[in-house]
Amino acid sequence: MKALTFTRYAKSDNIVFSEIPEPTIKPDEILVRVHAVGLNKIDTMIPKGIFKPIIRLQLPATLGSDLAGVVAEVGSRVTRFKVGDAVFASIFDLGTGSLAEFAVVPESAAALKPSNLDFVQAASIPMVGLTSWQALKDRAQVRRGQKIFIPAGSGGIGTFAIQLTKHLGAKVGTTASAGNLELVRSLGADEVIDYRKQEFEEVLRDYDAVLGTVTGDSQKKSLRILKPNSNVVSLVGPPDVAFARGRGMNFMMKAVFGLLSAGIIRQAKKIGATYSFLFVYPDGRQLAEIGELLQAGKIRPVIDEVFPFDQAKEALAYLEKGRARGKVVVQMK
Incomplete structure (x- = not known):
């Protein structure tokens, strides 16, 4: 599958599109076909090694933390989701990334996507x-x-x-x-x-x-x-x-x-x-409560720009300028 990865920590020229194996899941995980990825400032900082003493990654690593998509496979112990469910999640600091065609998400980190949001809007929310x-x-x-x-x-x-x-x-x-x-x-x-x-x-x-x-x-x-x-x-x-x-x-x-x-x-x-x-941590239960507020219209997503997946590097560069009004999102399809 196609993914945006980095192979070494460096200030520039270390982010590339790669073909990597489709991931396999553990009993308590779900495999999500990613439809959109919300970018966060920390996504531009991790490849530079700024968080290397704190966040442990196995290189090459896939970039991205937030996602929205459809469940493609569920682990044997998963009870909250089924194949075909639309979900959103943060997988920040879990050792995997979301800027890929598929992403592994622990059941405990995911929540059902609010039905009144599209995938781009939902992906802008988790972190x-x-x-x-x-x-x-x-x-x-x-x-x-x-x-x-x-x-x-x-x-x-x-x-x-x-x-x-x-x-x-x-x-x-x-x-x-x-x-x-x-x-x-x-x-x-x-x-x-x-x-x-x-x-x-x-x-x-x-x-x-x-x-x-x-x-x-x-x-x-x-x-x-x-x-x-x-x-x-x-x-x-x-x-x-x-x-x-x-x-x-x-x-x-x-x-x-x-x-x-x-x-x-x-x-x-x-x-x-x-x-x-505070260092944010993934929590599907909290995200579900946030989803209820979004479903009720009490909080609305604010999105600045949407980039196609093949322009994900440009999306990260745009975000790094610090001028975005709200979120920058990459749309996979």
Whole structure:
């Protein structure tokens, strides 16, 4: 079968289309004929080796994490799905990839595709949906009446996280360029800062949580808008000791991550805030709950561009520019 793979870690020229064997499944897995793949920023970073100490892959490796498609085969222990079911899933950090004609998906990672979404729309959801769910609902425990800061509101994570936060009953502050102000407002953002004209930390006040989605000094600046007993949940790092411990890393890695995160943790404590790093994990049950929100129209997919499979490399390059409004999706057929 055809797949988009990389054979070595390098900054460029390491991603190629390859013919690889069709995968075989274990008793608790399903084989999915992939119809569409949602791209995520981390898909552009993994081939460069940025996550090599964290994510273990056997090279050559297939790129991609999100998918939507039709079940082609089920393992002997699978009970939730049957051949012909339309499903969507994230297989991030599971050692396999989705940018291929077929993908292996653990039963525990998949959910039925909402019937009101096509495959492209469904493929745009899994990682941004699960990341937002795990960060806002599980980690920050967002409640009605709170104020949550979600920077870069027009991006893949931002467009979903804003909608989920509003569903949870909280108010949203975000940043966007002038051309994206109306988009983030249409998704429910209450306070919108044009980052080219204003510094968000000089305008926003008394927030209960920050979703860290932007690298650089944005997270440190965000501490200035928080009130006591607040949360910073970072998706961009630095990783902390709890993350290293959760992945069973050795003492050396725990020490390294402890040093990397010490500064932001110390600064957060000064204002009575808690810092933590979140690395999304696949969860079919959570994805099914997200699917119910999508089915009910309470959250809608936001898609910037759709590329055909033979232009998947161009799709990754486009995503890497950081200008996408919502998600970039590769359509297989």
